[in-house]
Amino acid sequence: MARKKQVGRRVEGWKAKKWYRVHVPDAFGKIEIGDTISADPENMVGRVMTATLGEVVQDYSKSHIKMKFRINNVAGESAYTEFVGHEVTRDYLRSMVKRRTSRIDTIMPVITKDGKKVRLTIVCLTLTRAEQSQIHSIRQTIMQQIAARATEADLDTLVKDVMSGDLSRDLFKAVKTIYPVRRVEITKSKLERIAAV
Incomplete structure (x- = not known):
């Protein structure tokens, strides 16, 4: 019952x-x-x-x-x-990585113009294996470009640039002058918290 x-x-x-x-x-x-x-x-x-x-x-x-x-x-x-x-799927990320090339991972937090803190993961894939000095230079350029872009954009604009691939294209143009690269992809983003404005 x-x-x-x-x-x-x-x-x-x-x-x-x-x-x-x-x-x-x-x-x-x-x-x-x-x-x-x-x-x-x-x-x-x-x-x-x-x-x-x-x-x-x-x-x-x-x-x-x-x-x-x-x-x-x-x-x-x-x-x-x-x-x-x-986040991009693991299968997609695996399919991008080729042998005898360099995979350069950059993880950095940025604060947007409207005070939102976002953690971005950027993957740069070279055509052939790069030297350590070139890897360092590519990572530094990516960090400078991302920081500059984030301070000029609010969260919505930054997200649109990431999702449309515009930000990846701009990063590709900036780093290909350092070393031949095959692809630059923003593989992950995470809104962490609202930063103090």
Whole structure:
């Protein structure tokens, strides 16, 4: 008898829940990326949703880029999000790395013009194996370029530049004068916290 009552309560609890449409931020056109369910809209704030860049921009050649959005506002039956990071899939990263070449990883925190702290991971792949001095020079150039770009841009602009590939292209142009490179890719980003302005 007790078991039946427990099942009944579970059904009632489920019925009390409501579906909400989840939208990406303005920077990505506020498009809907899915649904989430909750009995209380306030409980959804802080919930992290994932989608591929391919789904967001309707270009499935970009499905190797996974994006994370955190719900920060609920209005009516819609939940709105903020961008909190991205990462390229391991398979994609593995496919880029070739033998007898150098892989130069750069991880750096930057603070945007609107005071947001973002940690970026940049991977530079050379055509042939580079010497240590060239690797150092490439890493220094990447760090200078990223720092300069971040101080001039707000978070939305920086994220757009990363996702569109514009920032990677600019970094490629800057480092190819040092040593022949095959690719520069921003493989990961993470919104860490709001910095003191």
